[in-house]
Amino acid sequence: MPDLHIERIDEAVAVRADFQGGVVSPVAFRRGRREHRVARVNARWLDRAARHPILYFSITDERGDVYQLQLQTADMIWRLDSVALEG
Amino acid sequence: MAAILHVDIDAFFATIEQLRDPRLKGKPVIVGAGCIASCSYEARGFGLHAGMALSEARRLCPEAVILEGHAQVYRCFAEVIYERCRAIAPAVETYLDEAYCDLTGTERLHGDLLAAAARLKRHILERTGLTVTCGLGPNRMLAKLVGKTSKPDGLAAIAAADADAFLRDRPIEQLAGVGHTHARTLRSMNIRTIGALRPLSVEALAALFGAPGRMLYERCRGRDTAVVHAREIPLSISRETSFHRDTADRLEIEGMLEYLVGRACRTARELDIQPRTVAVRLRYADGESAAQERSLVAPSDADPVVLELALPLARRLFTRRVALHNVGVTLSNFVAGAAEQVTLFDAASAGRRHALLRALDGVRDAYGHGALVSGRALHLKGRLEEDRHGFVLRTPSLTR
Numbered sequence: 001m002p003d004l005h006i007e008r009i010d011e012a013v014a015v016r017a018d019f020q021g022g023v024v025s026p027v028a029f030r031r032g033r034r035e036h037r038v039a040r041v042n043a044r045w046l047d048r049a050a051r052h053p054i055l056y057f058s059i060t061d062e063r064g065d066v067y068q069l070q071l072q073t074a075d076m077i078w079r080l081d082s083v084a085l086e087g
Numbered sequence: 088m089a090a091i092l093h094v095d096i097d098a099f100f101a102t103i104e105q106l107r108d109p110r111l112k113g114k115p116v117i118v119g120a121g122c123i124a125s126c127s128y129e130a131r132g133f134g135l136h137a138g139m140a141l142s143e144a145r146r147l148c149p150e151a152v153i154l155e156g157h158a159q160v161y162r163c164f165a166e167v168i169y170e171r172c173r174a175i176a177p178a179v180e181t182y183l184d185e186a187y188c189d190l191t192g193t194e195r196l197h198g199d200l201l202a203a204a205a206r207l208k209r210h211i212l213e214r215t216g217l218t219v220t221c222g223l224g225p226n227r228m229l230a231k232l233v234g235k236t237s238k239p240d241g242l243a244a245i246a247a248a249d250a251d252a253f254l255r256d257r258p259i260e261q262l263a264g265v266g267h268t269h270a271r272t273l274r275s276m277n278i279r280t281i282g283a284l285r286p287l288s289v290e291a292l293a294a295l296f297g298a299p300g301r302m303l304y305e306r307c308r309g310r311d312t313a314v315v316h317a318r319e320i321p322l323s324i325s326r327e328t329s330f331h332r333d334t335a336d337r338l339e340i341e342g343m344l345e346y347l348v349g350r351a352c353r354t355a356r357e358l359d360i361q362p363r364t365v366a367v368r369l370r371y372a373d374g375e376s377a378a379q380e381r382s383l384v385a386p387s388d389a390d391p392v393v394l395e396l397a398l399p400l401a402r403r404l405f406t407r408r409v410a411l412h413n414v415g416v417t418l419s420n421f422v423a424g425a426a427e428q429v430t431l432f433d434a435a436s437a438g439r440r441h442a443l444l445r446a447l448d449g450v451r452d453a454y455g456h457g458a459l460v461s462g463r464a465l466h467l468k469g470r471l472e473e474d475r476h477g478f479v480l481r482t483p484s485l486t487r
Contacts, residue, residue, distance in 0.1 A: 004108065004152055008472065043106040043216065045163040049476060051453040056160070058107040066108045084108050 006082050015069065015078040026057055026069055031080060036061040056081075088247065090200055091315060092188040093222040093230035094172060094207070097239035099184040100125035100161055104154050106216050115151040117144055120329055121413070124156060125184075128239060159476050168211050168219065175207060178317040187227055189315035201244050208242060225250070228263045228311035235261070250309030255282035263311070264303055269296060281307050320360055320423060326351040327415025328480035331471065333372040335410045342466035344401050345394055346478060347416045349461060352390045355418055356448060361386035362418035365393055367400040370413035377404040386422040389440050390461070393418070 015029040028037045042058040052074035060066050068081040096102075100118040105111045105127060115130035117123050123139045133148035144151060161183065169186055172179045175197065176188035190200055197203035204221040211219050222234025223244040230245075233253070237243040245253055254262075260270045262281050272295065278284055284292075284307040292300030305311065326347040334340065344367070355362060366380035379400050387393065397416055405411065450458055457477040460468065464478075471478040 004111070004154065040109070042109055043103070045160060045167070047159065047163050048166070049159065050451075050455045056163075060109060064110075066110065068107075086110070 004084050004086055006084050008082050009080045010082075011080055013069075013078055013080040015071075017071075017078075024055065024071065026059060026078075029067075029069065029078070029080065036063075036065075036067070039064075042066065088191075089225050090190040090193070091224055091227050091230040092176065092190050092200070092204055092207075093185065093224075093227065093234045094168070094188060095185045095220045095222075095231075095234055095238070096165070096168065097218045097220055098125060098127050098131075099165075099217070100156055101127040101130070102217055103157075103161055103164055107160075111152060115148050117141070117151050117153045118156040119153070120155050126151075164215055164217065167215055168217070171207060171210055171214070175203060178315045180315045180317065185231075187230070187315045190223075201242065204242055204244075208240075226309075226311035227313050227315065228306055229253070229309060231263065232257075232261060247309070254307065254309055255280065257281045259284065262303065262306055264299055264306060269299075269303075272296075320358065320421060323417050323419035324351045324354050324362070325415060325417040326354075327368065327413060327417075329413045330411065333410035333412050335408075337405075338463070338466040339470065340405065340411055340414060341398060341401065342463040343414050344397060344416065345390075345462055346460075346464040346467060347414065348394045348397050349390050349464065350456065350477070351416055351418050352388050352393055352444075353448060353451065353456070355388040355421070356444065359424050360421040361388045362393070363420040363422060364418070365396045365400070366417040366419065367397050367404060368413075368415040368417070369401065369404050369411055371407060371409045372412045373409055375407070375409070376413075377406075379404055380417075380419075382420075389437075389444060391440065 013029045013031055016027045018025045018027050025041055026038050028035055030036075038059045039062045040060045042060055044055065044057050047054045047056060052072065055071040055073060057069045057071075058066060059069060066084040070079050070081055072079065101116045104116055104118060113129060114127070115133060115135070116127040117130055117135065118125045119141060122141060123135060123137050123144055125137060126135045130148060130151055133151070135144050135148055135151070141153065165181070165183060169179060169181045172186050172188050176190050176193070178189040180187045190197070190203070194200060200223055204223055208219055208221055211217060218240035220234045220238045220241040222230045222232070222237070224230035224233050225247040229250055233243045233245040234241065257280060259265055259273050259279055259281060262284070265273065273284065284303065287304070289301055289304040292304045294300070296303065328343065328347065330339070330343070362383070363386045364380055364382050366378060368376065368378040370376040381396050381400060383392065383396060401414070447459055455476055457473050467478055471480075
C-alpha cells in the first residue's frame with residue numbers, strides 16, 4: 001500500500017447532518033462547488049479538552065476519500081479538518 | 088478476597104488509525120516516529136513490536152504503513168473506555184492504554200465478575216469499535232498476567248489457589264518488575280522460569296536487585312500487595328518531541344523547551360502534584376544523546392520555576408556542533424497536593440505567580456492550550472502547525 005499522508009484543510013464547510021435519536025451524523029458536506037456525500041462514518045469521538053467539546057468524525061465519501069470533520073458544539077459550526085491521501 | 092480487573096486496549100493506537108481510515112484494515116500499520124509506539128496485529132506477524140526502531144521495522148516489513156500518530160485522539164477514545172470502567176468499579180487506575188479496576192466487594196452488585204467483565208468488553212466494542220483484553224485476578228500482577236495469555240480480545244481469570252501452578256513454568260521475563268537487565272542477570276544464573284526464582288531467599292534477591300528484589304520475592308509466589316489508586320500519580324510526566332527538521336537554532340530549541348515545560352507543568356497542576364526533579368534530554372541528529380537532571384530547591388509546578396532550572400541544563404547539554412533531532416523534559420519525584428513551598432521572602436511573588444498560572448490555566452481550559460503562547464515559545468509560531476491543543480508536535484510523548 002502506498003504511504004498515507006494527512007493534508008490539513010481547516011476550513012468551515014456547510015454540512016447536511018442527521019440528528020435522529022439524539023445522535024448527530026454527517027450526511028454530506030459541500031467544499032467549493034462540490035458536494036461530497038458521506039458513504040460511511042468510520043469513527044466518531046468527542047474531545048473535551050476545552051470548555052466546549054468538539055465532536056470529530058472520520059468519514060469516507062462516495063469516491064472513497066477519507067476526511068475528518070469536526071462539529072464545534074459551542075456554536076454548531078462544522079469545519080473540515082483534513083483529508084487522508086494515498087501516495 | 089480481592090478482585091482486580093486489568094483492562095488492556097489491544098494494539099491501541101494502530102487500531103484507532105485503522106478505525107479512522109478503513110483503507111488500513113488488514114494492513115500492517117505502525118504508529119510512531121523514530122521507534123514503534125504501537126503496531127497492528129498484522130504488523131506483529133512480521134516480528135514487529137513496540138520499541139523497535141523504525142529502520143528495523145521497515146527492513147522487516149517494507150509494506151507497513153507508518154503514521155506519526157494523534158495523541159489527543161487516542162486520549163479521547165481512552166476516556167470513553169475508562170468512563171465505562173469507572174461505572175462498574177469503585178476505584179480505577181488508568182494509564183494511556185490500560186486500566187486496573189478494583190472490583191473487590193462488588194460481587195453482590197455484579198454477580199459473576201467474569202460475566203461483568205464480558206459485559207464491559209461488549210460495551211466498549213459497541214461504543215468505540217475497539218477490543219480490549221480483560222484479566223481478572225486476586226491482585227494486579229496476576230490480573231495483568233492472566234490477561235496476557237488471552238490477547239487479543241480475550242477474557243481470562245485466575246483464582247488465588249491456581250496462582251502457583253500458573254506462574255511456575257512461565258518465562259522469568261513475564262514477571263512484573265523483571266526487565267531486560269534483571270532477566271539477563273537471572274538467566275546468567277540459570278534462572279529461566281518464575282518458579283526457579285523461588286528457592287532464592289529474600290536477602291539474596293535484595294542483595295542482587297536492591298529494594299525491587301524484595302518485591303520479586305513476593306511476586307514470584309503470586310503475591311502483590313500494590314493497591315489500585317483511583318487517582319493516578321504518575322512516576323513522571325514527560326513531554327518531548329522530534330523537531331520537524333533537525334535544528335541547531337537556539338531560539339527554536341529554547342522555544343520548544345519552554346513550550347514543553349509549560350505543557351508538563353500544566354499537567355502537574357491538573358493532577359495537583361509538584362515535581363522535585365527536572366530532567367532535560369537532547370538527541371542529536373547523529374543519534375548521540377545527552378541527558379541531565381537536577382532537583383528544584385523546593386517542589387514546584389510553576390512554569391517559570393521549572394524553566395529556570397531546565398534552560399541552563401539544556402544549554403549545558405547542547406555542546407556539540409551537531410543539529411538536534413529531539414528535545415524532551417521530564418518532571419518526577421512528585422509531592423502530592425502541596426502548595427508551592429517558598430522561602431519567607433518569596434511568599435508574595437509566589438502567591439501572585441500561583442494566581443497568574445491559575446488564570447492562564449482557566450483560559451486554556453476554556454479555549455485550548457493553544458490559546459496562549461508564552462515567551463520563547465513564540466519563536467515556534469509560523470514554524471509549526473497549530474491547533475487548539477497548541478503546536479502540533481511530531482512525536483508528543485504521553486504521561487507515564
